[in-house]
Amino acid sequence: DTEVTQTPKHLVMGMTNKKSLKCEQHMGHRAMYWYKQKAKKPPELMFVYSYEKLSINESVPSRFSPECPNSSLLNLHLHALQPEDSALYLCASSQGGGGFDEQFFGPGTRLTVL
Amino acid sequence: QKEVEQNSGPLSVPEGAIASLNCTYSDRVSQSFFWYRQYSGKSPELIMSIYSNGDKEDGRFTAQLNKASQYVSLLIRDSQPSDSATYLCAVKIQGAQKLVFGQGTRLTINP
Numbered sequence: 001d002t003e004v005t006q007t008p009k010h011l012v013m014g015m016t017n018k019k020s021l022k023c024e025q026h027m028g029h030r031a032m033y034w035y036k037q038k039a040k041k042p043p044e045l046m047f048v049y050s051y052e053k054l055s056i057n058e059s060v061p062s063r064f065s066p067e068c069p070n071s072s073l074l075n076l077h078l079h080a081l082q083p084e085d086s087a088l089y090l091c092a093s094s095q096g097g098g099g100f101d102e103q104f105f106g107p108g109t110r111l112t113v114l
Numbered sequence: 115q116k117e118v119e120q121n122s123g124p125l126s127v128p129e130g131a132i133a134s135l136n137c138t139y140s141d142r143v144s145q146s147f148f149w150y151r152q153y154s155g156k157s158p159e160l161i162m163s164i165y166s167n168g169d170k171e172d173g174r175f176t177a178q179l180n181k182a183s184q185y186v187s188l189l190i191r192d193s194q195p196s197d198s199a200t201y202l203c204a205v206k207i208q209g210a211q212k213l214v215f216g217q218g219t220r221l222t223i224n225p
Contacts, residue, residue, distance in 0.1 A: 031211060042202055042215035043158065056211060090157055100146040100165050101206060103213060105157040 003027070004106035006091050012112045015081060021109045023074040023091030031096030032074040033103065034066060037088045043105075049074060050096050081113045117141060118205050120216035129225050133190040137203030137216055140184065145208040147179055147186045152200045152218070162188060193223045 004025045013019050023032065031050045035043035048056035049068040057066075063085075065077040074091055091106040118139045127133040135149075146165050150158035164170045164177040164186065176189040186205075190197055203216040 040218075042218055045212055048211050050211060088157070096211075100163065101211075102146075102148065102160055102163050103204075104160060105150075108157045 004091055004093050004104055006089075006106040006109050008109060009107065010110045010112075012114065013078065013081065014114050015083070017081075018077070018079045020078065021076040021089055021091075021111075023076075023106055024072055025093040025104075025106075026072060027093060027104070028071075029093035029095055029104075030071060031094045031101070032068065033092040033094075034064075034074070034076050035090040035092065035105075036085075037090055037108075043090055047076075078111075081111075083113050086111055086113045117214045118203055118216040120201075120203050120219045122217055122219060124220040124222055126222045126224060127193050129193060129195060129223055131193055133193045133197065133221055133223070135188040135190075135201050135203075135219050135221065136185060137187065137205075138185045139205045139214075141205070141207050141214075142181075142184070143208045144181075144184075144205045146206040147177070148204040148206070148213070149175075149177060149186075149188045150202040150204060151197075152202060154199075158202055190221075195223045195225055197221065198223045 007022045034046040037043045046060045047066045067075040088108045090108045092103040094101045094103045149162040152158045162177040164179045170177045174191045178187045200218040202218045204213040
């Protein structure tokens with residue numbers, strides 16, 4: 001089962017709101033990723049968790065706050081976002097461990113910031 | 115120089131023909147190579163992985179890797195309208211956790 005799930009599918013929020021994106025995988029993967037994708041651009045890495053620890057933060061603004069409660073779950077907490085943060089937010093997972101490491105993406109959350 | 119380069123397209127191919135997508139990369143310690151298909155408004159779907167020089171076939175898809183020349187390609191045989199999508203080439207450098215993506219090639223299969 002190569003499935004990563006994400007909720008919600010769509011999210012509209014104001015600049016003063018606080019919201020969270022959720023991601024879950026049951027493949028026993030130990031690495032999980034958050035990406036941001038703008039139209040007609042490739043996915044842009046934001047964060048990597050490896051064995052439930054944050055291993056990469058690609059200089060993401062602090063209004064994005066990741067959390068990995070356990071090896072199957074990944075959250076992205078959003079606060080005081082800007083309209084330019086509107087994008088497709090993708091979660092991915094992989095075996096981890098530094099090998100060949102195929103990444104599998106979830107369906108994404110389409111975020112609109114008003 | 116971009117780390118991973120793809121022809122941005124759009125690439126238009128008649129139905130039933132072979133579609134050829136190319137990707138070059140700059141880092142010689144690149145270890146793993148992936149092709150993702152992304153339909154408009156959807157998330158990327160992994161369709162091929164290749165790690166060794168040569169060809170790897172999966173159904174109508176063939177990935178080709180040439181590490182000496184630093185290129186990887188994807189051939190789609192008997193192209194179908196349902197193959198119309200953006201194809202993303204991604205490269206993983208040895209020891210790193212990151213994937214480096216190309217800009218993607220938009221492919222249209224004309225009936």
